[in-house]
Amino acid sequence: MDLALLSALNAARAERRAAVLVTDLETATSRMVTEETLAGDPLEGPIRAALRSGRSGPVADTRMFLKVQVPPAQMVVIGAVHISQALIPLARMLGYEPVIVDPRTAFATPERFPDVQLIAEWPDVALPPLKVDRYTAFIALTHDPKVDDPALVHAFTKGCFYIGALGSRKTHAKRVERLTAQGVDPDAIARIRAPVGLAIGAITPAEIAVSIMAEVIQAWRQGIA
Template sequence: MRRDVLEAVAKARRERLAVALVTELDTGSSRVVREDELADDAMGQVLAPLFLSGRSMLLKDVEGGIFANIQNPPPRLMIVGAVHIAQSLVPMARLVGLEVTLVDPRQGFATSERFPGQEVLAEWPESVLADRPLDRFTAVAALSHEPRIDDLPLAAGLRAGCFYVGALGSRRTHASRLERLRLLGFDSAELGRISAPIGLDIDAVSPAEIATAILAEIIMSRRRPHLPAPNS
């Protein structure tokens, strides 16, 4: 493989950009196609659904045959609120391959003792997001139940097109949340992307059960991006 192709793939990984390594089977020639450049690429319409699914595929219908190797950034989960649910959700999320960022400005909650082996950021979400911007390969779970902590990352998740945005709280709590977010300029369609009450409806009761419901919903949203938020 040519050095410039390898360097392009490495650069995309560093910048968390989705790329396709497109290889012509009859010649062995490869090139890199970035997702944000599909509109200007001759294969843009063919590659677009592959980027959405994240699946590599042999394209037999293309003359000579082409293998499109989709390389999406590793999926991430930002958990806002170092609460009891997060204590179960963090190890479970890491087990299924999610890179976890845990944020809570409340220092009594955000301690390494409560989350062994996990980086815990005892900062306001806006400070963390300045250095770790969200993208469509990130899920956001707002669990603090504090509007001054949860609202900003929820808004940031919607603007960034995160594949999952969920918030803890009752339907009454969520109704108030929606009114606050409308004041920030979000319309009903955008707000409908927030899953609230968070998690699949499995009659979960304990923090561990609720964490299980949240993780299941995150996985479903990642694997079935065409479905609406089930609890919106």
């Protein structure tokens, strides 16, 4: 592979940017396509589909091969709560890199969340270093506006592929009022999945975690790219 092309792919990986190496199997020539250069590409449709699935493979009816490089999906969970204890193992099993943020040190303890990146800080301190981006599922679970609201505002600016928040419809309506009063764009607020998770009748923390994980997968596979 051309050294410049390899360097460009490595740079994209380091910056958590998706990239696709497009190789002509007849000429053995390759080029890199990123999300920034994708629009108008002759293979735009197949490349978008490959980015969505994360799978490499040949393009039907051509001699072109797509090698997909997608950043690992991460999950930022705001709230060291019972639902989080059930959600984190599910996320890991499905290949997500989980992080928990909760300034409440009585909840955010290594004993309750072993072997997980746990940040016992307020969102304004904890979130900026995390590289939250469009490959991030962002889930607010504390039920505390002082924690959840600023965290959600941060997520809005990062283009996360999934943003969810715990709470009933009544609770969410109050959340919408608060965020609107802060001047948050209505389109951004509308992106919040609330009540969080697919409507499967979940009641227990474990069931709610399953419903959240299912909705995250749906958003990842059907909505991204």
